[in-house]
Amino acid sequence: MDLFKKRRAQSEPEPAVVEDQPVVGKGRPTPKRKAAEAKGLRPVVPADRKAAKREAQAARDAAWERQREAMRTGDERYLPARDKGPIKRYVRDYIDARFCIGEVFMPLTLVLMLLMFAFSSWLGNTGIYVMLSVYAVFFLAIADSVLCWLLVRRRLVAAFGAEEVRKAGGIFFYVFMRCMQVRRWRQPSPLVARGDYPS
Incomplete structure (x- = not known):
C-alpha cells in the first residue's frame, strides 16, 4: 500500500506558485437602478422659469445676430439651410455678377403705378399703355x-x-x-462685383 501512495505522490504535479496580483475592478459597488435613473432625470419645468426664459431669449437673439451677420458676410456656418453649400454660393455669385431685368421690375412698377394714380385724369388712354409696359417688363424678367x-x-x-x-x-x-430681387436688397448680400463671374 505504501508503495502505491509513494508512486501517486510522485506522479501528481506540485501546485504552481501564483504571485500576488492586484485586484482589477471599478473599486465601488454598482449603484441601484433607482439611483442611476434618478441621476439622469432633469426637471421638465425649471425651478426659475423667468431666468430660463431670459436665457432662451438670449440664445435666440445670439443665433439671430450670428445669422444676420452671416447674411452680410457670407459665413457658411451660420447661413440658413436654403443658402448653405458651394452650389448655392456659386449660384449667388453668378447671378450677382450679371445684370437681371428682374432687378428693375419692382422699382419700375412702383414708379409707373404712382404716376398712374397721380395723373390718371391727364393720362387718359395712355394708362393702358403704361399697364401694358409693366406686363411687358414682367414677362421679360421671367424670360431673363x-x-x-x-x-x-x-x-x-x-x-x-x-x-x-x-x-x-x-x-x-x-x-x-434672386433674379427678381433688387441687387441691394438681396440676402445673403452680394459678395462679387458686376462681371466678376465665378470660375
Whole structure:
C-alpha cells in the first residue's frame, strides 16, 4: 500500500506558485437602478422659469445676430439651410455678377403705378399703355430668369457634376427669386462685383 501512495505522490504535479496580483475592478459597488435613473432625470419645468426664459431669449437673439451677420458676410456656418453649400454660393455669385431685368421690375412698377394714380385724369388712354409696359417688363424678367437658370445650370453641372446639382434641389426657384430681387436688397448680400463671374 505504501508503495502505491509513494508512486501517486510522485506522479501528481506540485501546485504552481501564483504571485500576488492586484485586484482589477471599478473599486465601488454598482449603484441601484433607482439611483442611476434618478441621476439622469432633469426637471421638465425649471425651478426659475423667468431666468430660463431670459436665457432662451438670449440664445435666440445670439443665433439671430450670428445669422444676420452671416447674411452680410457670407459665413457658411451660420447661413440658413436654403443658402448653405458651394452650389448655392456659386449660384449667388453668378447671378450677382450679371445684370437681371428682374432687378428693375419692382422699382419700375412702383414708379409707373404712382404716376398712374397721380395723373390718371391727364393720362387718359395712355394708362393702358403704361399697364401694358409693366406686363411687358414682367414677362421679360421671367424670360431673363429662365435664361439665367439654363446658363447657371450648365455651369453647375460642369463644375460639380449632375448628381450633386440634383441633390442640391430647388435651383430653379433659387435662381428665379434672386433674379427678381433688387441687387441691394438681396440676402445673403452680394459678395462679387458686376462681371466678376465665378470660375
